[in-house]
Amino acid sequence: MEREATTSPEAPQPSRRSFLVGSSRLAMLAGLAAGYGALARIAARYLYPATEEPKQWLFVTELAAVPLGGSLRYVAPTGEPVAITRQGEAGVAADFVALSSTCPHLGCQVHWQAAEKRFFCPCHNGAFDPSGKAVSGPPADAGQALAAYPLKVEGGLLFIEVPVERVVQGSPGDRRGHGSHASRTVPETPADRTTRRRA
Numbered sequence: 001m002e003r004e005a006t007t008s009p010e011a012p013q014p015s016r017r018s019f020l021v022g023s024s025r026l027a028m029l030a031g032l033a034a035g036y037g038a039l040a041r042i043a044a045r046y047l048y049p050a051t052e053e054p055k056q057w058l059f060v061t062e063l064a065a066v067p068l069g070g071s072l073r074y075v076a077p078t079g080e081p082v083a084i085t086r087q088g089e090a091g092v093a094a095d096f097v098a099l100s101s102t103c104p105h106l107g108c109q110v111h112w113q114a115a116e117k118r119f120f121c122p123c124h125n126g127a128f129d130p131s132g133k134a135v136s137g138p139p140a141d142a143g144q145a146l147a148a149y150p151l152k153v154e155g156g157l158l159f160i161e162v163p164v165e166r167v168v169q170g171s172p173g174d175r176r177g178h179g180s181h182a183s184r185t186v187p188e189t190p191a192d193r194t195t196r197r198r199a
């Protein structure tokens, strides 16, 4: 007499069993990968420690050359344009604010609007308060700010601390600046207010 094959309801079906085995293997592999990834990151940090970009204090201008509410455009040896505005008359570094002119949103050039006491980026109507914090437009939505540079005053002269390492790409005149840490200070003009995207 033939006997019917029976299966216990508790016994896992083959497909379910292989699914469980596969899942646990995947979990094990993921754990190993995460562990090795963390180890690799620690090793990379040990082998290639982050190096700070060298910086230097450079002369900008005489204090008297910038009137209260005024602004000047300074070009660092790296080629980075910096807007320096005067917001006080105490004759100290705190009177001034030095901010990158490069909008953190998509790299357009911002300019100082003295009447509105703000930096404005015409590309997408981004606006920044005098300290560089975005107050409207896409940079504000993203919680961005203009990069700030330290300033100091010595003997009635204003100095800025900026990175000096990167080679300046551009005209032979620009290249002359490399190595000597040359920089340029120019009064802000309407031409500066034209919008240009960063290359």
Ligand code: FES
Pocket (backbone or CB within 6 Å): 103, 104, 105, 106, 107, 108, 121, 122, 123, 124, 125, 126, 137, 138, 139
């Ligand atoms: S690039 Fe300045 S707001 Fe978009």
